[in-house]
Amino acid sequence: MSEVKMLASSPMLLLLLSLLMAFFFDTTAGQIGVCFGQMGDNLPKPPEVVAMFKKYNISRMRMYGNNTEALEALRGSNIEFILDVPNPYLKRFADSPAEAKAWVQDYVQKYNGDVIFKYISVGNEVKPGEQGDVLFQAMQNIEKAISEAGLRNIKVSTTTYMGAFTETYPPSNGRFNATFLNFLQPVIRFLAEKQSPLLVNIYTYFGYIDNSTNITLDFALFKPSKDEFKDNNNQLDYKNLFDANLDSVYAALDKLGGGSLEVVVSESGWPAQGGEEASEGNAGTYINNLIQHVKKGSPRRPDKAIETYIFAMFDENLKPNEDPFERYFGLFNATTRDPKYSVTFN
Numbered sequence: 001m002s003e004v005k006m007l008a009s010s011p012m013l014l015l016l017l018s019l020l021m022a023f024f025f026d027t028t029a030g031q032i033g034v035c036f037g038q039m040g041d042n043l044p045k046p047p048e049v050v051a052m053f054k055k056y057n058i059s060r061m062r063m064y065g066n067n068t069e070a071l072e073a074l075r076g077s078n079i080e081f082i083l084d085v086p087n088p089y090l091k092r093f094a095d096s097p098a099e100a101k102a103w104v105q106d107y108v109q110k111y112n113g114d115v116i117f118k119y120i121s122v123g124n125e126v127k128p129g130e131q132g133d134v135l136f137q138a139m140q141n142i143e144k145a146i147s148e149a150g151l152r153n154i155k156v157s158t159t160t161y162m163g164a165f166t167e168t169y170p171p172s173n174g175r176f177n178a179t180f181l182n183f184l185q186p187v188i189r190f191l192a193e194k195q196s197p198l199l200v201n202i203y204t205y206f207g208y209i210d211n212s213t214n215i216t217l218d219f220a221l222f223k224p225s226k227d228e229f230k231d232n233n234n235q236l237d238y239k240n241l242f243d244a245n246l247d248s249v250y251a252a253l254d255k256l257g258g259g260s261l262e263v264v265v266s267e268s269g270w271p272a273q274g275g276e277e278a279s280e281g282n283a284g285t286y287i288n289n290l291i292q293h294v295k296k297g298s299p300r301r302p303d304k305a306i307e308t309y310i311f312a313m314f315d316e317n318l319k320p321n322e323d324p325f326e327r328y329f330g331l332f333n334a335t336t337r338d339p340k341y342s343v344t345f346n
Contacts, residue, residue: 031346032291033060033080033309034331035267038067039316042334046070049313050077052337057346062266062309064124066107075114082199082266082309083107084159085122085142087131093122093141094134100141101148109149117154120146121199121266124159132183139190158187159199159266162207162245165252170231171238171300174248175255188258197307198258200249201267204241204286209276215241217277221270222289236299242268242290247300262307265294269311272340275325284341287331291345 036049044052050073053061062082063070074081085093085103093100108117122139126132135158143156164180167173176184191198208220219227222240230237238244246263253261270286271278287310294306315330332339 031059032294033062033082033307034058034345035062035064035309035312036070037064037312037314037316037319039318039320040314040334041318043314044334044337046073048337050074050079052313052332053077053079056339056343059346060118060307060309062121066103068107071107071111071115075111078116080116080118082119082121083117084124085120085138087123087126090123090126090131090138091134094137097141097144100138101145104142104145104149104151108146108151108154112149112151112154117151119155119157119197119199119264121157121159125161125163125201126158126183128179128183132180135183136186136190139187143190143194155196156194157191157196157199157264159201160184161201162203162249165248168245168248170229170233171236171244171247172231172233172251174251176252181256185256188253188256188261191261192258195260197262197264198249198253199264199266200246201311202242202245202249202265203268203270204245205270205278207241207245212276217282221282221285222293223285231299238299240293242293243298246298246306250298250300265306265308267309267311269329271325271328272315272330273325273328275323278325278328280341283329284343287341287343291343 034053046067046069054077060080064084065086066083093103108120120142122142123131123135126135139156139158146154146156164177164184165174166177167175204220208215208217216225216227218225220241222242228239246265249263253259268290270283272280272283290308294308297304297306310331312329314332314334315328317327319327330340331343
């Protein structure tokens with residue numbers, strides 16, 4: 001037998017080759033998650049929702065607070081999970097490490113092992129003011145509680161949104177808005193130290209309706225568009241608004257010394273009714289194009305799949321918002337449990 005054949009038949013070599021292939025081709029990185037919002041009075045019970053996630057091959061879930069019925073339903077499901085610390089808890093957890101520890105014990109440690117916690121998001125779209133002032137301390141106390149519980153595989157982060165950034169065109173000019181920078185700068189240092197990602201909600205729908213005179217619908221929906229452009233600062237080509245938004249976040253992080261951070265798109269979606277260009281047709285186009293697109297990465301980080309969560313599983317008829325479209329981001333009909341439009345998730 002030749003030396004080459006002997007090596008190829010070696011179990012150790014085969015193991016090394018398989019590990020190498022897994023490193024270069026992470027098949028889970030591009031998998032899509034879906035957010036399970038609960039601001040509705042007609043939603044299925046959590047066990048049924050978890051069953052729907054499994055039926056439709058949705059491998060990741062984000063949930064906006066400590067729903068014990070949902071946590072019980074997730075036991076043994078193999079669904080990777082983002083659990084939010086709700087914004088009203090931030091001051092309490094910033095002021096009291098003991099309360100942060102109790103929350104971690106009750107809603108994370110108790111379920112760990114049966115529930116696959118991926119991230120704890122301390123706050124969602126926290127704005128300047130009292131909540132912004134206490135965000136960093138709340139994150140520190142939650143992370144300390146996670147670490148002391150021996151749960152070091154769970155990353156602690158926070159979720160921000162495109163309103164925290166400015167000068168996002170071209171993307172290389174992107175930076176944090178000064179009022180957000182005041183309280184997010186220590187957060188970015190914290191994330192870099194802990195090697196945790198920054199979670200960012202990115203909606204091209206909002207970018208389009210806020211500036212429809214300059215942004216075409218096609219550019220927001222991942223379709224070929226006259227809006228495609230080259231960023232002359234780095235010669236990168238942009239063919240859709242999603243990539244432009246995401247790379248402006250990376251540019252802003254670079255300017256703060258956070259260039260090593262990964263950005264997880266913790267929400268993205270399109271409403272099916274209630275506003276300008278809000279329709280099931282456009283929603284279906286956006287979601288299906290998004291699912292395919294995030295497997296490929298962005299111009300700034302090509303060939304690196306973008307971990308992405310679609311908002312949301314169901315419409316939320318109790319959402320207290322002046323804009324009617326805010327209630328109609330659901331992928332599924334809450335009453336019939338049927339998809340609103342055809343989607344292939346993972």
